[in-house]
Amino acid sequence: MRCKRCRGPAVVEVRRHNAAFCKRCFPEVVTEQVRKAIRRFEMFDRGDRVLVAVSGGKDSLALWDILLDLGYDVTGLYLGLGIGEYSDRSHDIAEAFARARGAELRVVDLAEAYGFDIPTAGRRGSRSTCAVCGLSKRYVFNAAALDGNFDVIATGHNLDDEAATLLGNILRWNTEYIARQTPLLPARDGFVKKVKPLHRLSELETAAYAFLRGIEYVVEECPLVAGNTQLRYKDAMNAIEATSPGTKAQFFLGYLDRGMPLFAQNDDDVVLQPCGSCGHPTTGRFCAFCRARAQILGRRLDGPIPDDDREVVRASSDEVMPAEIYGRTA
Amino acid sequence: MRVTLRNPDREVDLPGGRPIREVLDELGIDGDTVLVIRDGELVTRHDHVGHDDVLEIRPVISGGADEV
Numbered sequence: 001m002r003c004k005r006c007r008g009p010a011v012v013e014v015r016r017h018n019a020a021f022c023k024r025c026f027p028e029v030v031t032e033q034v035r036k037a038i039r040r041f042e043m044f045d046r047g048d049r050v051l052v053a054v055s056g057g058k059d060s061l062a063l064w065d066i067l068l069d070l071g072y073d074v075t076g077l078y079l080g081l082g083i084g085e086y087s088d089r090s091h092d093i094a095e096a097f098a099r100a101r102g103a104e105l106r107v108v109d110l111a112e113a114y115g116f117d118i119p120t121a122g123r124r125g126s127r128s129t130c131a132v133c134g135l136s137k138r139y140v141f142n143a144a145a146l147d148g149n150f151d152v153i154a155t156g157h158n159l160d161d162e163a164a165t166l167l168g169n170i171l172r173w174n175t176e177y178i179a180r181q182t183p184l185l186p187a188r189d190g191f192v193k194k195v196k197p198l199h200r201l202s203e204l205e206t207a208a209y210a211f212l213r214g215i216e217y218v219v220e221e222c223p224l225v226a227g228n229t230q231l232r233y234k235d236a237m238n239a240i241e242a243t244s245p246g247t248k249a250q251f252f253l254g255y256l257d258r259g260m261p262l263f264a265q266n267d268d269d270v271v272l273q274p275c276g277s278c279g280h281p282t283t284g285r286f287c288a289f290c291r292a293r294a295q296i297l298g299r300r301l302d303g304p305i306p307d308d309d310r311e312v313v314r315a316s317s318d319e320v321m322p323a324e325i326y327g328r329t330a
Numbered sequence: 331m332r333v334t335l336r337n338p339d340r341e342v343d344l345p346g347g348r349p350i351r352e353v354l355d356e357l358g359i360d361g362d363t364v365l366v367i368r369d370g371e372l373v374t375r376h377d378h379v380g381h382d383d384v385l386e387i388r389p390v391i392s393g394g395a396d397e398v
Contacts, residue, residue, distance in 0.1 A: 001376050010374055011373060012374065013375065013376070020374060023372065058390070130393070203390040203392065204362055204390050206390075207388070211372055219389075220336070220337060220339075221337050221392065228393040231393045238363055242360050242362065
């Protein structure tokens with residue numbers, strides 16, 4: 001195969017574009033897709049301080065690399081999840097990338113800062129370890145962005161992620177989630193603006209970019225991800241893509257063009273108030289993160305559980321156990 | 331030809347001298363879900379692999395937080 005741009009030997013095939021690219025042109029093609037995404041959704045400007053959520057994986061490191069090359073003011077944030085050697089290696093890789101690029105990496109350790117790690121959350125009766133992980137990441141990234149006066153949080157969500165998420169939300173008709181699945185969530189009331197600059201790129205493209213740029217990233221899968229719903233949706237989308245190249249892009253990018261307006265909701269009707277425990281914005285008395293944390297640590301949100309207060313704890317279990325994470329109690 | 335597969339990590343010996351897409355078909359692997367690295371260089375499924383080549387087949391699909 002020949003590179004579509006320069007006719008040199010191709011090393012990456014992008015079937016949905018019916019094209020292939022050489023090792024010199026492909027990183028430029030990827031960078032242009034990111035530039036296009038930033039421009040179309042007005043994600044951030046040169047003067048903005050960008051906080052990139054870094055996991056040590058291919059997507060977040062590729063994103064960080066691209067944004068640094070484009071000259072943006074970008075700092076990385078790594079959240080230590082406490083998943084044994086997997087987290088240790090992820091952290092080491094993120095640090096190595098930062099050193100090599102002369103970039104700043106901030107680190108938050110979930111256990112040190114909040115008293116629990118993800119394996120603990122999984123053992124304490126959670127039906128979805130991945131859901132608690134995602135909740136923790138969103139909470140900590142927002143908190144760190146606020147504390148550090150960052151203008152925007154950038155995450156490495158790619159086209160495969162977005163297509164699988166959209167599929168799952170449509171299968172369950174989670175219309176509120178569908179409405180919020182945009183490459184840009186504006187800032188409001190204690191929530192920092194969030195953007196997904198890689199949303200036009202498939203996982204194959206981000207992986208190939210990272211490889212061609214010589215970026216070492218974590219290849220091994222998270223040991224806690226087995227049976228993850230997201231992976232099943234990705235498998236389904238890839239099965240369709242194999243026989244109909246371009247389906248994922250048509251599905252998600254088509255949703256952005258033609259579907260999103262149909263699901264748009266007016267957030268002005270949503271009243272946010274400070275969480276009674278941490279002060280972060282929430283629609284209820286306590287935010288989902290604080291409720292999950294209290295359940296994991298076996299605490300009442302307004303203090304430790306007295307021995308003679310178990311009945312109150314049982315009665316208030318719905319309050320401290322977020323149903324959207326752990327499911328309805330019996 | 332030695333083939334290294336990842337996630338889980340394992341090695342297999344397969345005959346070379348054919349297009350990489352045939353190797354992927356034999357292993358039951360969708361070519362759009364992996365990087366194929368021949369002797370340290372990225373290649374496409376249309377390229378050929380020799381009998382003495384070393385191939386790494388690296389999955390690109392990652393799990394993630396269940397945001398649905």
